[in-house]
Each structure stands twice: as structure tokens, then as C-alpha cells.
Amino acid sequence: MNDVILSRIAEALTWTGRYVERADNTGRILDAYLHRMLEDPWRDEDMACRSLYAILGVDAGGTRVDMQQVLDQLAFDARSTCSIEGALGAARLNARSAREAVSSEMWECLNSTWHALADQRLAARRTGPYAYLELVRRRAALFFGLADSTMSRDDSWRFVVLGRSLERVDMTVRLLSVRVLDAAHAPDWPTLLSASGADEAYARVYGGFGDTPRVAEFLLLDRDFPRSALHALTTAEECLTALGRPRQDPARRPIGRMRTRLEYLDLQALEEQLPLLLRDLQTACMASAEAVAERFFPYQGPVEWAQEGA
Amino acid sequence: MADIFDAYALADAWDEMFERPGEVRTAYEPVLAALQPIEPGELRFRADQMARAFTDRGVTYAFAGEERPWPLDLVPRILDALEWDLIQRGVGQRVRALEAYLADAYGPARAFEDGVVPWRLLLNSPHFHRAAHGLEPVGGVRIHVAGIDLVRDEQGDFRVLEDNVRVPSGVSYVIENRRAMTRVFPSLFAEQHVLPVDGYAQKLLAALRAAAPDGVQDPRVVVLTPGPSNAAYFEHALLARLMGVQLVEGHDLVCRGNRVWMRTTRGEVPVHVVYRRLDDDFLDPLHFRPDSVIGCPGILGAAMAGHVTLANAVGNGIADDKLLYTYVPDLIRYYLSEEPILPNVESFRPDEPGQLEAVLDQIDQLVVKPVDGAGGQGIVIGPKADRETLERTREAVRRDPRGFIAQRPVALSTSPTLTGERMAPRHIDLRPFAVNDGNDIWVLPGGLTRVALQEGNLIVNSSQGGGSKDTWVLAEGPAEPPTPANGTALLDIAPRQHGPDGNPTVVQEGAQQ
Numbered sequence: 056m057n058d059v060i061l062s063r064i065a066e067a068l069t070w071t072g073r074y075v076e077r078a079d080n081t082g083r084i085l086d087a088y089l090h091r092m093l094e095d096p097w098r099d100e101d102m103a104c105r106s107l108y109a110i111l112g113v114d115a116g117g118t119r120v121d122m123q124q125v126l127d128q129l130a131f132d133a134r135s136t137c138s139i140e141g142a143l144g145a146a147r148l149n150a151r152s153a154r155e156a157v158s159s160e161m162w163e164c165l166n167s168t169w170h171a172l173a174d175q176r177l178a179a180r181r182t183g184p185y186a187y188l189e190l191v192r193r194r195a196a197l198f199f200g201l202a203d204s205t206m207s208r209d210d211s212w213r214f215v216v217l218g219r220s221l222e223r224v225d226m227t228v229r230l231l232s233v234r235v236l237d238a239a240h241a242p243d244w245p246t247l248l249s250a251s252g253a254d255e256a257y258a259r260v261y262g263g264f265g266d267t268p269r270v271a272e273f274l275l276l277d278r279d280f281p282r283s284a285l286h287a288l289t290t291a292e293e294c295l296t297a298l299g300r301p302r303q304d305p306a307r308r309p310i311g312r313m314r315t316r317l318e319y320l321d322l323q324a325l326e327e328q329l330p331l332l333l334r335d336l337q338t339a340c341m342a343s344a345e346a347v348a349e350r351f352f353p354y355q356g357p358v359e360w361a362q363e364g365a
Numbered sequence: 366m367a368d369i370f371d372a373y374a375l376a377d378a379w380d381e382m383f384e385r386p387g388e389v390r391t392a393y394e395p396v397l398a399a400l401q402p403i404e405p406g407e408l409r410f411r412a413d414q415m416a417r418a419f420t421d422r423g424v425t426y427a428f429a430g431e432e433r434p435w436p437l438d439l440v441p442r443i444l445d446a447l448e449w450d451l452i453q454r455g456v457g458q459r460v461r462a463l464e465a466y467l468a469d470a471y472g473p474a475r476a477f478e479d480g481v482v483p484w485r486l487l488l489n490s491p492h493f494h495r496a497a498h499g500l501e502p503v504g505g506v507r508i509h510v511a512g513i514d515l516v517r518d519e520q521g522d523f524r525v526l527e528d529n530v531r532v533p534s535g536v537s538y539v540i541e542n543r544r545a546m547t548r549v550f551p552s553l554f555a556e557q558h559v560l561p562v563d564g565y566a567q568k569l570l571a572a573l574r575a576a577a578p579d580g581v582q583d584p585r586v587v588v589l590t591p592g593p594s595n596a597a598y599f600e601h602a603l604l605a606r607l608m609g610v611q612l613v614e615g616h617d618l619v620c621r622g623n624r625v626w627m628r629t630t631r632g633e634v635p636v637h638v639v640y641r642r643l644d645d646d647f648l649d650p651l652h653f654r655p656d657s658v659i660g661c662p663g664i665l666g667a668a669m670a671g672h673v674t675l676a677n678a679v680g681n682g683i684a685d686d687k688l689l690y691t692y693v694p695d696l697i698r699y700y701l702s703e704e705p706i707l708p709n710v711e712s713f714r715p716d717e718p719g720q721l722e723a724v725l726d727q728i729d730q731l732v733v734k735p736v737d738g739a740g741g742q743g744i745v746i747g748p749k750a751d752r753e754t755l756e757r758t759r760e761a762v763r764r765d766p767r768g769f770i771a772q773r774p775v776a777l778s779t780s781p782t783l784t785g786e787r788m789a790p791r792h793i794d795l796r797p798f799a800v801n802d803g804n805d806i807w808v809l810p811g812g813l814t815r816v817a818l819q820e821g822n823l824i825v826n827s828s829q830g831g832g833s834k835d836t837w838v839l840a841e842g843p844a845e846p847p848t849p850a851n852g853t854a855l856l857d858i859a860p861r862q863h864g865p866d867g868n869p870t871v872v873q874e875g876a877q878q
Contacts, residue, residue: 070864093554094561145866185548258609
């Protein structure tokens with residue numbers, strides 16, 4: 056019975072992977088931003104916070120925003136899946152609805168994390184968010200580590216990894232978009248790198264020097280760094296190859312196309328192509344996610360019963 | 366209401382935070398306002414958090430054979446823009462003068478011919494290395510990295526206490542202190558604009574690459590460490606990591622044909638610049654101590670042949686000899702035709718006629734330092750020493766006048782430091798770090814502030830039980846916001862995709878029985 060998997064379960068697994076990755080990335084981005092804002096003598100808190108909102112796809116509203124509001128909305132808000140707490144909550148509930156497909160250790164990891172967040176949130180209000188964000192990063196790493204070591208490499212596993220990979224590309228693109236579209240208010244490149252957990256890996260390749268094109272090149276095109284767009288796309292494509300149809304797969308097509316485009320990109324022209332490239336990357340990921348949903352999780356709305364003749 | 370600063374009694378020295386009891390200096394106002402309402406228990410809690418974070422990150426030092434978390438006090442040390450401008454210029458000037466002295470001493474020796482510095486200073490210095498003579502360093506740089514120790518005296522003036530131009534250490538603590546403070550105590554930073562310190566590694570790498578032998582297109586830089594058992598290994602690893610270069614030990618390198626290679630899984634790879642963190646004596650067993658097992662045989666030959674650059678250069682020890690220190694103001698006037706920006710501490714040279722007697726007579730009122738001591742070792746503080754120590758010191762100085770200098774004891778400035786449940790004044794110093802790339806001497810904003818944790822103690826070295834403080838340099842003037850917002854540019858970012866959030870879409874009815 057291992058070769059079939061319920062659509063509902065597959066969807067829950069995909070989104071578990073996505074939401075944990077989202078929480079992880081959001082935590083990294085917040086940590087890098089907050090650290091930078093404290094140290095930057097020329098900071099403009101309002102603008103920096105707005106660029107954070109833009110990255111995370113949340114409407115900042117018309118009034119001034121400050122760090123506390125950022126944390127309340129992008130970290131502690133349990134009702135929005137754009138915030139860390141909301142994403143982890145949704146990941147936990149998704150995993151619970153697929154309890155028989157995820158290993159117990161993975162489920163416990165998400166569950167205990169969810170319960171530990173409240174305490175950390177209180178501590179964060181007192182002493183700052185560092186410990187909270189650290190907990191999120193560690194638990195996300197633990198979750199994927201457990202997925203790696205306790206799940207068979209079957210379709211269930213592939214859906215988790217697929218979700219994670221699509222979210223990764225999306226997050227990287229968002230980070231870069233702010234930098235490319237609005238450089239004046241965007242974080243500087245070391246912040247971008249540390250927000251992607253890529254600062255040390257980047258330093259090993261480029262020796263500690265950065266400018267936008269080189270950082271973009273690394274975050275998009277590096278073949279070896281697991282958070283680069285190319286690496287994540289390749290992983291997603293591998294999952295889809297194993298899951299889907301061998302040919303004419305509408306889920307795989309946009310991703311495969313993007314992957315080949317990235318692989319053979321003319322580096323000289325990268326900088327001027329960047330805005331277009333980032334938009335296309337995002338569109339491709341969304342199209343793929345939608346095609347996956349259509350093919351694997353045909354939507355079944357809640358059944359409504361109506362009494363005949365009423 | 367009682368607070369942690371209530372019982373703060375100024376010591377007999379310049380206090381960094383308070384002008385007089387209860388009257389805070391302008392630069393410290395926001396920090397005092399942030400700290401004052403905090404309960405002592407809360408401060409302890411943060412201090413413990415900090416210690417745990419340092420232990421977890423491996424930022425530790427060995428004290429009495431034990432691995433202890435790096436001691437960082439919660440109260441930052443603040444320098445305003447004017448003070449920093451002075452320090453920056455003074456440190457830069459000092460490094461330029463010492464560079465000129467090294468070039469001269471290992472070249473034409475004009476200063477000795479002109480009688481500015483006596484010949485014997487050079488000839489009987491244990492750090493003078495014939496091998497360095499006549500070597501023309503790339504870009505004229507021998508001091509790629511310098512750490513100039515400063516203190517603030519009773520009048521509030523900064524003075525140079527000593528120069529470190531061989532392998533100055535401590536910069537990793539500057540970086541880690543800031544990291545820890547912003548994460549454990551973010552609220553302290555709310556009101557002030559503090560210059561960031563994380564640009565250091567890039568500046569260092571740029572300077573090291575600029576120092577590569579001529580004709581090398583893409584120089585390979587490595588950090589050479591004595592190994593994990595060295596007290597500063599954490600720093601070596603941090604710098605290598607931040608620069609993205611290899612951290613090598615002596616036996617990872619091999620010299621052949623006056624070139625240096627490192628052994629890798631892909632064969633031997635050429636190395637062009639070695640940022641070495643071991644002393645001259647251990648660097649090359651062929652030239653220096655033959656029993657050194659942490660060095661690399663032949664590396665000095667490669668450097669002399671111009672195929673590899675050692676940073677800092679071999680032989681720099683003649684410039685941070687404490688006896689030479691007493692001549693540095695003269696060197697500044699002689700080489701640069703400038704007046705020293707930062708004065709020395711008044712010093713005696715026991716090896717000069719007449720001065721030996723003066724030193725021996727008032728030894729109980731002077732600080733006596735061995736000329737090549739490091740880490741605060743061997744320093745005798747006259748007014749605090751017992752009779753026996755004084756007698757022993759007097760004898761030692763009489764026997765070897767060249768081996769010591771004597772200085773007026775400076776009451777180092779104090780800064781409020783958390784001791785137990787309250788703040789108490791503790792003596793501090795400052796080590797700014799300068800990086801010289803040949804065009805420009807860049808001084809890392811801030812530097813390492815060390816604290817003597819025992820009351821009244823004047824020796825701040827961590828090997829003697831010292832702590833540290835995060836050092837803030839305030840940005841000049843009001844912060845200038847970047848160009849006005851053009852809000853619409855941001856909005857081309859797609860909204861997020863959402864999946865099921867796990868909330869049941871079907872109302873579940875029926876209870877379990």
C-alpha cells in the first residue's frame with residue numbers, strides 16, 4: 056500500500072514542508088534585519104520595516120511602522136501564515152492531519168515547537184527576539200533533519216521536499232527583489248546573505264567581497280549551495296520527475312524551463328536581466344504550485360447538505 | 366527609587382560615564398536612561414544569557430586551566446564622534462611613523478645616523494632580524510594590522526600605553542561583543558547611532574590581497590595558526606571564516622623552490638599571502654627556533670625571494686619594543702614632521718645615564734615593565750607592590766637596564782561595571798585596530814575595551830582575569846535619512862501563496878463515546 060497516497064495527505068505534506076521552510080526563512084530574515092537595524096547608524100526604521108513587509112508579501116499599511124510592530128505581525132501573529140507563528144501553527148495542523156504519513160518524531164518536533172513558542176514569545180517581549188528566532192531556526196533544521204533520517208524516500212517524502220523547495224525559491228526571489236527594485240531602502244548585501252544563511256558559504260566562493268550582481272549570482276545560480284534558486288529548482292524538478300508524468304507535465308514544465316534558463320544564463324547580462332528574471336522565477340514557482348495542486352490535490356469543497364424541497 | 370547606580374562612588378580617576386556623582390556625560394544619557402529602571406535580577410539574567418551564548422558559540426578563553434565564557438560587561442563604553450576622530454588620526458599617525466621607522470631600520474638607518482634613536486636600541490633588540498634587512502615589502506607595508514593600546518588619564522586625555530605591530534589579537538572579541546550585545550540587549554541601541562564593526566574582515570582581506578607579490582592576478586590568502594590549542598584560535602578561525610579563506614597550520618604548507626604551497630585533496634595549491642598569527646620565533650625552524658613544530662620550514666626564504674607575503678612582516682618586533690616606545694614621539698616629528706596627536710605616558714629609560722638612578726630611587730612610585738613582555742606579565746606597579754617585590758625588581762633593573770622601562774602610574778579611567786547586584790567603577794583601556802592596505806590606514810570604529818574586574822586593579826588582560834566591554838563609536842551629527850521614499854517601487858512583489866492552514870473545513874459533529 057505504500058505506492059498510493061491520499062490527495063489530502065499529499066497536500067498536507069507539501070504544505071507542512073512549505074510552512075516550516077517559510078518559518079525558517081522568515082526567522083532568518085528578521086534576525087538579519089533586526090541585527091542590521093540596531094547597528095546601522097543611518098537607519099530609517101520606517102523604511103527598513105517597510106522593505107521587510109514587502110519581502111514577506113504583507114501590506115504595511117499607511118502609518119509608520121517600527122520593529123515591535125514588525126515582530127508582532129511577522130513573527131508572533133498566530134492568525135497569519137505569513138508570520139512565523141502562523142506558519143508553524145499551520146505546519147503543525149497539517150502534519151496532524153497527515154499523522155500516519157509523517158514519522159512520530161517529526162510530528163513531535165512540530166508539536167513541541169508550537170508549545171514552546173508561547174514561553175519564548177513572552178521572553179522575547181522582555182529581552183528581544185533573538186532566542187525566539189534561534190529556536191525557530193533550530194527546530195526547522197531539526198524537522199528537516201528528521202524528515203531526512205526517518206522517512207522513506209517515497210512519494211510522501213517527495214511532497215515534503217517539493218514544498219520546501221518551492222518555498223525556498225520563492226523566499227530567495229523575494230529577498231533579491233527588494234534589493235533590485237528598491238536599492239535605496241533595501242538591506243545591504245551582507246544582510247541579504249546572512250538572511251539566506253549564505254554568508255559563510257558566499258565568503259568561501261567570493262572571498263568576502265560583494266556587490267549586487269555577485270550576490271545575486273550566488274543566491275540564484277550557485278550549483279552547490281542548497282538555498283540557491285538553481286539548487287532548489289533542481290531538487291523540486293527531481294521530486295516532480297519521480298511523482299508526475301514523464302512528458303508534458305504542467306507542474307514540471309515551468310520549473311524545468313526556469314532551471315535550464317538559469318543554468319545557461321549569460322552572466323554578463325545578469326544585472327540588467329535581473330528584474331525580469333526574478334519575476335519569471337516567481338511566476339514559474341506559482342504556476343508549478345498551482346499545477347501540482349490541480350493534478351495531485353483536486354479540490355474538494357466542503358460538502359453542503361441541503362434538504363430537498365426546503 | 367533605589368537603582369543599580371545608587372551606590373556608585375567615583376574612584377580617583379576619570380570616569381567615562383559620570384562627570385561628577387549623579388551627573389552623566391551627554392553621550393551616555395540614553396544608555397543610563399535605559400539601564401537605570403532595570404532590576405538587578407534582570408541584569409543578572411541577561412548576563413547569564415550572554416555567558417551561555419558565548420559558551421555555545423565557543424567564544425571562550427582559558428583561565429586557570431578552565432574554559433570560561435568570554436566576559437563581556439553589559440554597560441557599553443561610548444566614544445563620541447570628536448573623541449573618535451582624535452583617536453583615529455592619532456592611531457593612523459602612530460602606524461605611519463612606525464612604518465617609516467621599520468623601513469628606515471631595515472634600510473638606510475637614517476634615524477640612527479642622525480642620532481634620533483641610539484644604535485644600541487636596534488643592535489641589541491632580540492627582535493631585530495637580519496633576514497628582514499633590505500627587503501622591499503609590497504606597497505611599503507610591514508604593519509598590515511596594528512593594535513595600539515590607549516588609556517585615558519586623570520585629565521581625560523588619551524595616551525598611548527603601548528604599540529602592538531607583530532600579531533595583535535583581540536579583534537574577534539570586538540566583533541563577537543557587538544553581536545552578543547545587539548542580540549541580548551537590543552533595547553540599549555534604540556536611541557543612538559552606533560558605527561558597525563562587521564566591515565573588518567573585508568578591510569583586512571582587501572589589505573592582504575593588496576599586499577600580494579607583484580604579478581599575481583588572483584592572490585590566494587591564508588591564515589596561518591599555531592593550532593586549536595592556541596589561546597587565540599577562536600579568533601584565527603573567525604577571521605578565516607569571515608574572509609572566506611583557508612585556515613592552515615604549519616604542516617599544511619610546504620615550501621619548494623622558494624614558493625609556498627598548501628596540501629589539498631586536489632594536489633598542491635600555491636599560496637601568495639600568509640596572514641600569520643604566530644610569532645617570528647616560531648615561523649620558520651630553518652631560520653629561527655629549530656624546535657618549532659608549528660612553523661613552516663622555508664617560508665622565510667620564499668618571503669625573501671618575494672614569492673609570498675608575510676603579514677605582518679618579519680622583524681616588526683623592533684618597533685613595538687617598549688624601549689622604542691619612548692622614542693615614538695620623536696620618530697613622529699622626525700619622519701612625518703608632525704606633532705604627536707596622542708601623547709605617550711611619561712616614561713624613564715633606565716639604560717640611559719642618570720635615568721637608572723632616578724628609577725631605582727623612586728621605584729616604589731613607578732610602574733616597571735619588561736620591554737618584551739606581553740599580556741601584562743612581569744609588570745610591577747610600584748605603589749601597590751610589597752617591599753620584597755620592589756627589592757627584586759630593583760635588582761633586576763640594575764642587572765639589565767635595557768630590559769625594562771619605567772612609567773608614571775596612570776590611574777586608568779573607570780567605567781561602571783556590573784559587579785554582583787550593582788554598578789561599580791572599574792579601570793578600562795582601549796585597543797583600536799588599524800589595517801594598512803598601503804594607500805590608507807583604516808581604523809575599526811571602536812576597538813577592544815578591556816576591564817580590570819577586581820576593584821582598584823590596573824591590569825586589564827584577560828589572562829589576568831580581565832573582562833571586556835562593547836565599544837561604541839557614535840555617528841557624527843544627526844542621521845541623514847536616505848533619499849525620500851518612492852513607495853510604489855516596492856509594490857511589484859507578488860502576494861504569498863497559501864495552502865490549507867489545517868483548520869477543518871468540515872464542521873465535525875458527534876462526540877466520541
